[in-house]
Structures are given as structure tokens and as C-alpha cells.
Amino acid sequence: MDKYLLALLGEAGATGLAKGIYMIKKEGRFFYAYENELTHWNYFKRFRKSRLEKPVYYLLLFLGIIVGLLGNKAIKLVVNKVEEQALNFYLRNFEVKGEIEKIVEDEKHHFIR
Template structure:
């Protein structure tokens, strides 16, 4: 499988998590993170599509609702772990001089500050 496929499914899942966290906590920073994750997902849709996008999105949406039941501090730890994995994936597999990839990386780093 190629890097665009993994990025596509990763961003679909990240969008589901972000939506769940925003619905649960209603923080503006979480809304912004959700909108950015959806834009990342749409970017990778230009390169690949998959029938697994929506199942991944909804699975991680439900997982996000479950995680949020443990409170905001636990949710923040989950966000940091997920974003750290995404950053490592992008740094390892993509050209960091690409303008859009650099923007995505910067936004992912901002999400870790939530």
C-alpha cells in the first residue's frame, strides 16, 4: 500500500476523532482542528480514494466519543499521541519541501497544543 492510501485513511480517522471531541467538549480549538483535519482528508482524496474512508471515519468517531467520556485531560493525551504519530508518518514518508505537506505538518503540530 502506498503512502497516499495510509494518509487518506489516517486523515479520515483523524477527522472522525476531531468531530467527536468537538461535539463532546464544544471548544473552538477543537472545531478548528476538525475543520483542518477534513481539509487534510480532502487533500489526500485527490490522490487516492477508498471504500474504507467512511467506515474508518465513523469507527474513530465512536472511539472518540468513548475516549471523551474519560475527561478532557485524557482526551488531550490521546490527541497528542495521535498527532505525534501523524507527524512522524509525514516526516518519514513525504517530501517536506512540498508546500501543502509543510502546511499540514504545521497544523498537526498546532493540534498538539490543544
């Protein structure tokens, strides 16, 4: 799979995950993350389209709901793991400038301390 397709599906999943968590935990930071991930997803739609976008989005939305129900420890564990993967993916595969630089900055703000 090429990096643009992976980024597209990754961001579709990240959008679903944030939305799912937000549906359970009505906290501003999860809504903020959801809006960010949606922006990222839309950005990568410029380069690729995939039939898998919606299924990945809904699968991760479902996972987000489950993780939300499991509580704060689970949320922190899953979110930080996902964001770490995302960050490493961008640093490894893209030149961090322009739009990618903004995305990388956004991802850094999604970590839960």
C-alpha cells in the same frame, strides 16, 4: 499499503476523532482541528479513493466520543499520541514542502499542552 492511501485513511480517522471530541467538548480548538483534518482528508482524496474512508471516519468518531466522555486527561493523551504518529508519518514518508508543509504545520497546532 502505499503512503497516499495511509495518509487518506489516517486523515479520515483524524477528522472523525476531532469531530467526536468536539461533539462532547464544545471547544473551539476541537472544531478548528476538525476543520483542519477535513481539509487534509480532502487533499488526499485527490490521489486515492477507498471504501474504508467512511468506516474509519465513523469508527474514530465513535472513539472520539468515548475519549471525550473520559475527560481532559484522556483527550490529551489520545490526541497527542495520534498527532505525534501523524507528524512522524509525514516527516518519514513525504518531502515537507507545498501542501504537505501546510499539513505538517497544522498538525503541530493540534497538540494539547
